[in-house]
Amino acid sequence: MWNDAARRLLSWDAAVIAATVAFPLVAAQSVEHFGTARNAGHIIVDLAPVLLLALVMTLIVATGEIDLSVASTVGLTSAAMGVMWNGGVALETIMPLAVLLGALLGAVNGLFITGFGLPSLAVTIGTLALYRGLSYVLLGDTAVADWPRDFTGWTLGNIGGTEIPNLVIPMAALAIVVGLVLHATPVGRSIYAAGANDVAAAYAGIAVGRLKFWLYVASGAMAGLVGVFWTLRYSSARADNAYGLELTVVAVVLLGGVSIFGGKGNLPGVLAAVVLLTSLQNALRLAHVSTEALTVVTGALLIAAVLAPNLLAAAGDALRSRRRRTVAPS
């Protein structure tokens, strides 16, 4: 029993979640301006794109694959939105079309990966370049900026009269849906199985290829949704939107305790990692810590995220075996 409890305590995602709860409390005390409702609002709006992309990325990494093209997909959908807007298409039509386009781009990834059996890292490095390139083809060096205030305002607005950002509702809804799918449905079990051993999963009647294909479609659709959000939030459709964001998304998924080899990890850990990383960066900025330090801290945190539990486990083993040796009958 004690052992069980200790293991839970020592498990990495539990630690990340604990840190996520503890950090804002500490920061609110020690960093000026951190503990205000407005700042909390800033943090939430800031973390939205990473969180949304990380939701599906968690599923993909849990199957042992990766999608490095998400940020480029955001860029391409954003650029496409700009083109459509310039062409006089109604925004209400553009938004679903953007999500659809994202899904299509995801399907291309999925086809290459599951249809042709290519490694996802290689394929999505390719589409990372391809999709970004296409967004430049679409929009070139121009930006489309005249988005209606009603919509751009909503992305930054608060729920009537409160200090809670509007965004919280869709984010929470999506997180709950993805969390339930991963942790409480047969699909979730299939995802872990495919990540742990795809051959055995196939023997258990899981259509691994089809599962992964749809995950890439979902990833693309989510990137399309983020593309919509990004365009409206910054009121700017540009080819370089969300440039380089893929590394941040991968980083939080790993920080949240999902194994890069698949089969392990859970969503609460990832959500906690997103909140922790964003609020940490926010606090460091407020504390006038330099950009250089911010970069180093991000990297160090990532390594520590995996290193620390390993070290703890090693220390625990050493301790146990020492104890046993002293009590072992001779």
Place this chain on the structure above:
Amino acid sequence: MATVEASVRPVVALREVEKAFGAVRALRGAGLELHAGEAHALVGENGAGKSTLIKILAGLYRPDAGLIEMDGEPIVLHDPAAAISAGIAVIYQEPALFGDLTVAENLYIGRQPRGRFGRIDRAAMDRRAAALFERLGVPLEPDRPAKGLSIADQQLVEIAKAISLDARVLVMDEPTAALTAREVARLFDVVNALRAKGTAILFISHRFDEVEALCQRVTVMRDGAHVSTDPVEDVTVDELIRRMVGRELDAMFPRTATEPGQVVLEVEGLSREGRCRDVSFTVRAGEIVALAGLVGAGRSEVVQAVFGIEARDAGRVRVLGRDLPSGNPRAAIRAGVALVPEDRRQQGLLLDLSVTRNATLARRNRLARFGFLTGGTERREAAAWTAKLRAKYGRLTDPVATLSGGNQQKVVLAKWLATGPKLLIVDEPTRGIDVATKVEVHRLLSGLAADGVAVLMVSSELLEVLGMADRVLVMREGRLAGELARADATEEAVMRLATGQAAEAAA
């Protein structure tokens, strides 16, 4: 401890060894002595601690307490490299090859013959490997990549690797589990030759005929502890089994004949490029049909094509009169087919996931309520089925990788039996399973057949085939070489068909 020739100093001895994994005490005061020129058998139930003991000897695990002695001197084996250089060669229970390297390089990795400037001399390496395979009587090409070898061929490569080390101590953890009689015989010849040269042999097996054929002494382990060590001729098999399981065993093959019912499986002209050709047969409800043949005859290939893991090039598969689409295991499962695959680590298990997740994986959809799975149902199901098969493990939440080989096999069986199949296909169902459990599995299969389940069994263990099957289909080189009714199925008849002597005689 009962030592036969106490005067002779053992080459290697393990004394009072303790090893625990978390809460599981795998070894508690186990011991063993190996002598030069002697083959020593180690037997025990699944999970008795045999493999763990070997891994300590191989330098993979450090004992929590106890001693390893070599030539009477205590030594510490920090890692496998230390054990190898101390002259201990190990054939592990599960083959672990480098798929991307050639077979020859698999044998000689880290000690390839070198030519000028310390560069590897590939020609010499291939020559040596070829000579070794010649000796073992296996037609393996040294320069083919290890990827794509069947389990049996992989095991043979492992054996060749260990033998090529020319070690003072050769440890074999169930090397024969995947082999048929012919390979086993060749292996024993080679081992006997080594023994004659003074090598100490440790041999683990669940097959007592092999123990008797090869070994001079036998040690029994139970629950991580040493039970007895005797010269082989001094103990009977029944006595050994009693010491292993702590009770008498029931009949080995509890087959009760049942009247076959409707045709459940119909296979017609099944072909797959390079693997099997024009295979046709049927299996009826209540019947146990065995597929026999030599290693690589294509038996696994046939059942995999039936189940839909591999798409077939030609032929039809019908279950209860309905056609199964090619290459679609989901459809097969829906039609009531279950396949217990031969390679449990690659095909059967999610090693890093828990016992629960593994045991309920095939039933994930049926256990869901309103589309949702709650942990409780899965836990109850897993507990019930693993208990039915007497699987031993620490907790339901433990990764299956921590279970002993036999217990892993039981989890795979549990997974598929839980689906309540109409056609149960088992590929080497008792590979690596101890006698007591084997009886259990046999009883289960027999019981299922009695309940009207059609059972198709692939087995390399001839006794099992003869003891369990109502009909025996013999395969040779990808084709059905013949069919034998229970009454006609003798060891000799099966082997004749399997090796093609019958065909030659007819021609």
Place this chain on the structure above:
Amino acid sequence: GGTTRGEDDGDEPTGTGGSANPEAEYESGLSYAMLPKSVNNPYFEASSTGAEGVATALEGAYEYTGPSDASASSQVSYIDTLSQQATDVILLSANDPNALCSSLDQARAGGSVVVTFDSDVDPACRDLFVSQVNSDEVGLALLEMTAEQIDATGEIAILSATANATNQNAWIEVIEAELESNPSYADMELVEVVYGDDEDEKSFSETQGLLQAHPDLKAIVSPTTVGIAAAARYLSGSEYQGQVALTGLGTPNQMREFVKDGTVAEFALWDPTALGELAAYTGAAAASGIITGAEGEVFTAGDLGEYTVGAEGVVTLGPPTRFNADNIDDFDF
């Protein structure tokens, strides 16, 4: 139905609102923050030096902060942080004309004065813009230098920074328009615009590509300090040295050796330190109520002298300085 383009065009007026008091003194104790396109850029470091001097002189607090990548979204986080800290004067060089607006609005609503410099945002989102030069002037000066060096005949190409850089694109537009309309440039043809992304290596290889793609190229115009240095380095080590003219905007320290070895005849730039200084004074003046950002208001920017606010709240530093072999040793930045 639905919401389509052009339905929503409500622009707000520029400036801090309220009325200016030209007689007021500069307030002391204000907090200043400079937010460059990205930190680790020598050009902005120079501007920062200028601004910091002003802040110190006016007994204010000064901070230089910003993202390490030149993206708009990272800048937004920094603006939010500054507005959270209630910084009095924000000096900003924007990576995108629109993306920063909502954050800037929030900052201004919180009482900060926002002065953009070097690269502007939508005039509605800031109080004042300190322009290094008038876009037209830069474009014209670049074209003029080029024409002088190649006798106003032949193919020219532009090596720009990123495809979205506001200021670069404004200058390129001027150049294109002038080439179309001005008869004295009738024999010159702009054959290509390439982007070095303000990365040394990329600019370097883009230069290579230009020269190979256009064998008859006569001149390269690179209106970015990173680009012109990379192009000069390539030319100086290649067979094209002296054959193909190079001009643009660069810092004297970076370009000195190329002017001396004859790769570059003449290039231009304004003084980034002075630009930072003027930006800081402008911000201070606005925060002290000396100006509001309305056209025609006048303030004194220390040693730089007197400046007048132009249309849309733009304050212009002055014409760019041209550097050549005769004067380059007089400058050190």
Place this chain on the structure above:
Amino acid sequence: MSALAQTRNPTGSTLLDLVLRFRALGLLLALAVLVGATASVNARFLSGQSVRDLLFAAAVTVLLTCGMTIVVLTRGIDLSVGSTLGLAAYLTADAMSGGLPVPLAVLIGLLVGLGCGAVNGVVVHFGKVPPLVATLGTLYVFRGIVYFTAGGSRVNASDLPGGFLDFGNGTLLGVPYLFLIAVAVLAAVAVYLRDYRSGRDLYALGSNPEAARLAGIPAGKRLMGAYALCGLLAGLGGVLYAARFGTVDASAGYGMELDIVAAVVVGGVAIFGGSGTVLGAGLGALLLTVIDNALPVLSIPPFWQQAIVGALILAAVGLDRLVALRAALALRKKGSHVE
């Protein structure tokens, strides 16, 4: 290209051999087609100056690709190479501009690279952190250190010793010194990986880490060696970068890692370790460099270039897969006991 001879019998299997040779041939073919097509549109592409430029550009990429191949073969990856290169380049240039003798400054660059690689190795092997995670972390950390040390300053060509820059831009019989160094390193790594026990150990480690442990392969030593070597080559790349470009600031090598990984992948090295050759990877790097250089020459609009690079990566990976599938089919026929 004489280095082609190195593909001879890299796995000891005649069959696989054929495939590999075909694979290298495929890359060579693609190279030839690309060069030919570009030259037919614009003959200047084959002028001495242009070829020199291309080899200059390829040198650093090829060098880093060699290091990356070694690491990828062990089932690892090193995403920090760009940052390592930046750090080494800046510190080398800074040391020289501070008056340190060239050999000493170069040594600093190499040691910095080696140090960064060793850090990766320690975190991966001893910390048991998956390589992707570890080096994604050090990508940030090393870059942060470059930012710290460089700040907004930059080392200009005029601050560096002329001899060093001459070396960086010099050629031997028209071939840049830099490229010669890269080719020499490539050849050495190729021989090492094919013909030395420790080189084969790297393949074994990547192919099946568990089996490698059982076989007594010193994983710690090999992994440390692989990452250190990768770091060292990135350090060397940094030195050459400084020599070539003269100007070094905090952004040197930024974002380079994905290009290098792309080159390795295009060159047919399995991303999960165990198979592939450094020669293939080198050709992959060359191919990508040629693409980069050819697109502007072909006057492809700049906005299209990145899209084309992406499409070509996909095509290369797809082609490679096709070849692998053929090989598998051949193996199946060959290994079959069925007539």
